[in-house]
Amino acid sequence: MSEWVVEIGTFLVQAVIVMALVGFILLLIMRSKESDNSSLKLHVESLNDQRRSRERRLRVHSTQHGARKRLIKAFRKEDKARHKAVKGDKPTQQQSSTKVWVLDFHGDLKASQTEHFAQEISAVIQVASAEDEVIVRLESAGGVVHGYGLAAAQLDRLRDAGLTTTVCIDKVAASGGYMMACTAHHVKAAPFAVIGSxxxxxxxxxxxxxxxxxxxxxxxxxxxxxxxxxxxxxxxxxxxxxxxxxxxxxxxxxxxxxxxxxxxxxxxxxxxxxEIWYGSEALDQQLVDSVGTSEAYLVERMAEADVYQVRLEPPKTISRKIGLAVSAGIEQAALKALGLIDAAGWQRR
Structure with missing residues (x-):
């Protein structure tokens, strides 16, 4: 039985390699046809609205059927009052003059996201006021010096613009990743996030x-x-x-x-x-300023400010959708193959 599983696992690994090569070639072809950065779209999403919508769905589904209509009617009435206040430029309890802008940076060895990240920062600097805060959800194990030096310099622009910056680290900010993180006014790390190097x-x-x-x-x-x-x-x-x-x-x-x-x-x-330290240890070493997750901090800020996620994205063309589907398929196949091989090893023991 174990030999059969090993053979299946070996076949799957070979199939994954072939799929990866084919997928890579397809991605190169599709990328060559994609337009330049001028076609990137700026997406702005209210995380307050997103959280409110999810909260309402949970409340509706957890309410008895007879009371659901009344609850939905109350929600509509609340939305109508809020939209009326916005139209009349009168803030309600759900609105705040303070805004929080959320950016994401997922770094690779070359810090290849830096160009888009720089443009996102430029957009925020243009509209943010001195009372606003910029939160950067950062994940990177570092890479080339010049790449991360440039990425850190982008975060310095936020300081130079007089904006309060908070870097949240849920998994890792090491080496060049920590070079970026240290630029913030406040660095928050999850308890087991990898910090330092x-x-x-x-x-x-x-x-x-x-x-x-x-x-x-x-x-x-x-x-x-x-x-x-x-x-x-x-x-x-x-x-x-x-x-x-x-x-x-x-x-x-x-x-x-x-x-x-x-x-x-x-x-x-x-x-x-x-050396590296985990989040709770990094706090003792003053590498970070507090321990906690980005999600918990965002929920905390949403209670007192309007929070917006800002990101640049290429247009959702057919070629891009196919590329993402191929990439996801290869990743899933690789995970399954590794799982089968690991299971076969367990059976032999």
Whole structure:
């Protein structure tokens, strides 16, 4: 029985690989046909209205059938009064002069969302007042220095504009992710969110000895003593290694200085070791200011302010819908295949 499951699992893995290749090719074709950033649409959604709608649905479904009509009628009356007040520019109990703008950043190795993120920030800066707050729901394990340096600089624009910023971390904000998070006036992390990793890492494979064994020479020509320090194909020197490490240390110092500038209360020399802490531990180390989830904080803010989610999205073209469907299908197939393989291993034990 276990051998049969393993064979099925192996077949599924092979099928997933083929689907992934086909899906990747389709995505490349569809992306090449998509228009540029000028076609992006700005979506603004009232989270207060969304929460009110869900609350009403739950109340209606949990009410006895005989009382549901009266409850729905009361809701309609409430909406009519609220719309009338909005039309007359008279705030009601559900309205507030303070607004909260919610942005999302899900980072990859290249921080490729930065361009859209920058445009979202520009839109908010244009309309936000000094009393408003910007909440950024951040999730990133870091990546390339220049990519996350630019992403963090976008958040600095909010500070420069005089807007109060809060970064909420539910899962991870490490390395470049923490570089972004530290720019906020207030950093909130879930109890087990991964925080920190204030360090720099670089890894360069070298196959020079393999090439030499097969009598293959590689000529690396440069103008400038340190144009190349470590290479993949050529022979690395001790001088090149020392220069490479020197560059890493310099980048690390810049990282430390940036964090210290935004969070001067931190003991940066103790914390900038590349280590990570979970949310509750990070609070003790002053890496964050409070512990809690983004959802809980948004609910808290909705009780006293109008909260809007802002995001830029490409138009929902047929090619994009197909691409998303292919991507979701590949992901589901991969999860099922991994589950079968894991189950087969469990059966053999």
């Amino acid at each position: 204030i360090g720099v890492v670089a890894q360069v494979p070298n196959i020079h000895r393999l090439l030499k064994r097969h009598d293959i020479d590689v000529e690396l020509l440069t103008a400038g003593k340190y144009k190349r320090t470590l290479t993949v194909l050529g022979e690395n020197t001790q001088e090149g290694r020392e220069k490479f490490i020197e560059d890493l240390e310099n980048t690390h110092q810049l990282f430390k200085d940036y964090v210290s500038q935004h969070r001067p209360a931190m003991d940066i020399d103790t914390l900038a070791t590349g």
